[in-house]
Amino acid sequence: MRLHDYLPSGNGYKVRLALAQLGRPYELVEYDIVEGATRTPDFLERVNPNGRIPVLELDDGRMLPESNAVLWYLAEGTPLLAADPFRRAQTLQWMCFEQYSHEPNVATVRFWVTHGHVDLSGWRAELLADKRRQGDAALAVMDRHLAGHAFFAGDYSIADIALYAYTHVAPEGGFDLQPHAHVRAWLARVAAQADHVPITHRPGDG
């Protein structure tokens, strides 16, 4: 398999972490999204018409975009995804929460403030403040759930991988995790899982 990806991407990291923990070999194809490498006519035609990474390319050349769809595809039948129907639904529930309530705030703020190519004056300064508020609210929802649960949907699963990716680097965007003690304890539990790798991980790294 090939993973079309951008190393600092938390969405890409979700897939790289799952592949590492599942022991699946793959080739990494890197793009610089800041330079628009995923918006070229060739990428749109051949890899993903929506112009985003990560995209998993199967051995037969079929392309699968959307990090959470890739996680589900890879985890089916493994310990990273439960067999019980309600547990599976809860797993997907938290992955949807991540894409809708968490990523557009926590991840976007990090991207904007660390890459410096987006003009954050004018109306985007107001939007940035709004995203900070909404990101803090998402972290609070996570903290409330984790007060009574070790992981998001029963045992450690792709729901934890999906939420870990941008939560553990949230301070890079200026988010304060100090008020969220349950989130911090959960981050440590996720990082302690067997075969955990950091966001800088490439296949073949030690």
Add this chain to the structure above:
Amino acid sequence: MRLHDYLPSGNGYKVRLALAQLGRPYELVEYDIVEGATRTPDFLERVNPNGRIPVLELDDGRMLPESNAVLWYLAEGTPLLAADPFRRAQTLQWMCFEQYSHEPNVATVRFWVTHGHVDLSGWRAELLADKRRQGDAALAVMDRHLAGHAFFAGDYSIADIALYAYTHVAPEGGFDLQPHAHVRAWLARVAAQADHVPITHRPGDG
């Protein structure tokens, strides 16, 4: 089962449409989200700590938030969700696309312009314009896919239900579907499916 919902919500409609087509009986519990009925301490404690509808309440009282997680839970083992692993992944891919690239633009613009309770002057006027651009781009991605496919992931599925919900009311938000001929033809195909119901549908309606 009980569905905690708000009738004009496309996210709620996804679930009502699937329930109707699957012939599953349920009770509808309605909330006025504009009046903050899903942000009360009781709702946050008892129904969904993330303060959003729809939420499916199972017969044993367990709560399942997130429309796309509910769709997946209900459709498993039915004709609305394929058995083939790659088809399933494509189904989820388009549902993720809907929640990340489509809903925050197409649905949010419709909600803002039809409900009139959000101040759309100042920085939100710029955000509205940005969401219009991004919503048009999402519709173009759909149109490109539908140029070569009757539905989003093989046969009619929950991916079509998820994308139909806010696409068919996109003109209420000022989006022009005229340039997207394949989208318009697909909307007609979805509306022609057996047991299709409109967004105003409540259980027990004819």
